Amino acid sequence: MENLTKKDEQIILPKQDILTAPLQRRSFLRYAGAGAAGIALLAAGCKKDGMMIDDAAGVNLGSGDVGILNYAYALEQLEAAFYIKVASSFYSGITEAERSLLSDIRDHEIAHREFFKNALGSNAIPGLEVDFSMINFSSRDSVLGTAKAFEDLGVSAYNGAGVLIKDANYLTLAGKIVSVEARHAALIRDLISNGSFANSEVIDNNGLDKSRLPLEVLGIAAPFIKTKINANDLPKS
Amino acid sequence: MNILNILEEIEKTDAEVYERISPRRKAMAQFYGFGKKVALASIPFALGTMFKKAYAQTASTDVEAVLQFALTLEYLEAEFYTKGVAAAGLVPAGAALAAITTIRDHENQHVAFLKTALMSLGKTPVSKPTFDFSAGNGSNTGPFANVFSNYDTFLAVAQTFEDTGVRAYKGQAPALIGSGGVLTAALNIHSVEARHAAHIRQMRKARGANVKPWITGQETGIGAIVQASYAGEELEDQAGIKIAGINGQMISVAAATEAFDEPLTKAQILAIVDPFIV
Numbered sequence: 001m002e003n004l005t006k007k008d009e010q011i012i013l014p015k016q017d018i019l020t021a022p023l024q025r026r027s028f029l030r031y032a033g034a035g036a037a038g039i040a041l042l043a044a045g046c047k048k049d050g051m052m053i054d055d056a057a058g059v060n061l062g063s064g065d066v067g068i069l070n071y072a073y074a075l076e077q078l079e080a081a082f083y084i085k086v087a088s089s090f091y092s093g094i095t096e097a098e099r100s101l102l103s104d105i106r107d108h109e110i111a112h113r114e115f116f117k118n119a120l121g122s123n124a125i126p127g128l129e130v131d132f133s134m135i136n137f138s139s140r141d142s143v144l145g146t147a148k149a150f151e152d153l154g155v156s157a158y159n160g161a162g163v164l165i166k167d168a169n170y171l172t173l174a175g176k177i178v179s180v181e182a183r184h185a186a187l188i189r190d191l192i193s194n195g196s197f198a199n200s201e202v203i204d205n206n207g208l209d210k211s212r213l214p215l216e217v218l219g220i221a222a223p224f225i226k227t228k229i230n231a232n233d234l235p236k237s
Numbered sequence: 238m239n240i241l242n243i244l245e246e247i248e249k250t251d252a253e254v255y256e257r258i259s260p261r262r263k264a265m266a267q268f269y270g271f272g273k274k275v276a277l278a279s280i281p282f283a284l285g286t287m288f289k290k291a292y293a294q295t296a297s298t299d300v301e302a303v304l305q306f307a308l309t310l311e312y313l314e315a316e317f318y319t320k321g322v323a324a325a326g327l328v329p330a331g332a333a334l335a336a337i338t339t340i341r342d343h344e345n346q347h348v349a350f351l352k353t354a355l356m357s358l359g360k361t362p363v364s365k366p367t368f369d370f371s372a373g374n375g376s377n378t379g380p381f382a383n384v385f386s387n388y389d390t391f392l393a394v395a396q397t398f399e400d401t402g403v404r405a406y407k408g409q410a411p412a413l414i415g416s417g418g419v420l421t422a423a424l425n426i427h428s429v430e431a432r433h434a435a436h437i438r439q440m441r442k443a444r445g446a447n448v449k450p451w452i453t454g455q456e457t458g459i460g461a462i463v464q465a466s467y468a469g470e471e472l473e474d475q476a477g478i479k480i481a482g483i484n485g486q487m488i489s490v491a492a493a494t495e496a497f498d499e500p501l502t503k504a505q506i507l508a509i510v511d512p513f514i515v
Binding site: 110178208 | 335336343346349407417420421422475499
């Protein structure tokens with residue numbers, strides 16, 4: 001009996017030593033995970049490779065809640081500019097219903113943009129220069145395809161920014177806007193293909209929409225924004 | 238996604254995750270032993286057990302209250318769509334039935350997700366209430382008595398549930414500040430409900446209802462019976478800033494109210510859903 005007990009202790013003790021050594025906890029967890037499932041390589045392959053926008057010379061969004069509001073302001077500038085261009089000369093073959101819906105969305109995005117501009121006051125970033133050279137504004141497919149990308153991106157951006165906001169009022173404001181962006185996204189998706197308002201491209205098996213962190217969002221939006229954006233000071237958590 | 242990434246993700250919002258886990262030596266020792274012996278498929282279970290032990294004592298009552306409240310609303314929606322899809326001849330086959338089925342599945346997924354979230358925090362999920370979708374408090378003869386036999390009534394109730402659900406999640410978000418992944422998950426459900434709302438509204442529009450995918454003023458497009466679900470949506474100023482005509486832009490009052498969805502408090506939501514809960 002004594003021998004058996006000692007044997008057990010010998011097996012267990014080394015693990016406790018690792019666990020009780022604070023500096024090694026992380027490496028232990030990684031080791032345990034890797035040892036447990038043999039997935040060290042998978043782990044490396046699975047890592048999110050969000051694009052880094054690291055240009056210190058660009059327009060600085062700022063830090064804290066102001067930084068997040070400027071981030072939202074930048075995205076709303078992009079969306080508003082896009083729909084203004086869409087509505088200035090609608091694609092050929094547009095229906096009256098589509099014309100009305102896209103005009104509504106343009107107005108909503110302008111309202112969002114101007115709201116952030118005024119709310120930020122002297123902290124607001126300047127107007128951004130956009131690049132829509134990739135979009136064929138006379139093509140329904142090109143316009144709605146871009147609109148879908150922008151709306152889904154906007155939804156994921158606000159969803160991901162929520163945890164970075166400290167002030168409850170700003171969080172509520174972001175919430176007031178994101179559900180409208182989600183309504184836009186659903187409508188645009190249905191215009192492209194009825195019934196795709198919340199398909200598996202955007203909703204996972206838990207019924208959850210996507211959320212993205214600022215660097216990933218800005219990386220996706222970067223081809224459409226000429227002005228360099230510096231997000232280095234945005235909150236990270 | 239795997240364990241290592243999950244830990245990294247949690248670390249982003251909870252830098253103390255390793256500190257929380259490590260004192261639970263026994264749990265970790267078990268976990269360690271588990272990994273050596275069992276298949277990869279068992280890992281999520283082991284991990285869930287570990288987090289349950291690590292977080293059980295720190296879950297705030299606020300966070301739990303929000304999750305239980307959300308679960309109650311998701312039960313309501315899930316059972317509503319489940320019954321709607323099951324009601325013979327109610328929802329037309331084809332695109333309509335496909336859409337309602339998609340929404341049903343999401344609501345059931347939300348129920349399962351919220352239950353799991355509560356259990357992983359060491360909390361017991363509330364039970365599903367008994368519902369009366371006629372809004373008759375159990376009489377089943379309320380104003381929507383034909384909800385499962387009349388397609389337009391069904392869609393009207395669906396629209397109200399979705400728009401109300403959006404307002405409910407929005408109203409709870411501030412209570413989740415500091416809860417990290419719980420807030421993000423709530424936001425990720427919130428926008429799904431808004432997508433549902435937009436689609437249901439388009440379905441109603443196709444049948445002649447005067448609605449858009451977004452909410453104009455406090456218009457219900459249904460009638461006074463659901464007015465409480467839309468009261469307050471007519472707000473014209475945001476954070477003290479007048480939106481209509483802002484900075485000389487041609488923004489109408491209607492567009493100004495459409496551009497921002499408004500939250501409701503828990504008490505307001507509970508009053509709205511009260512007739513539906515026996």
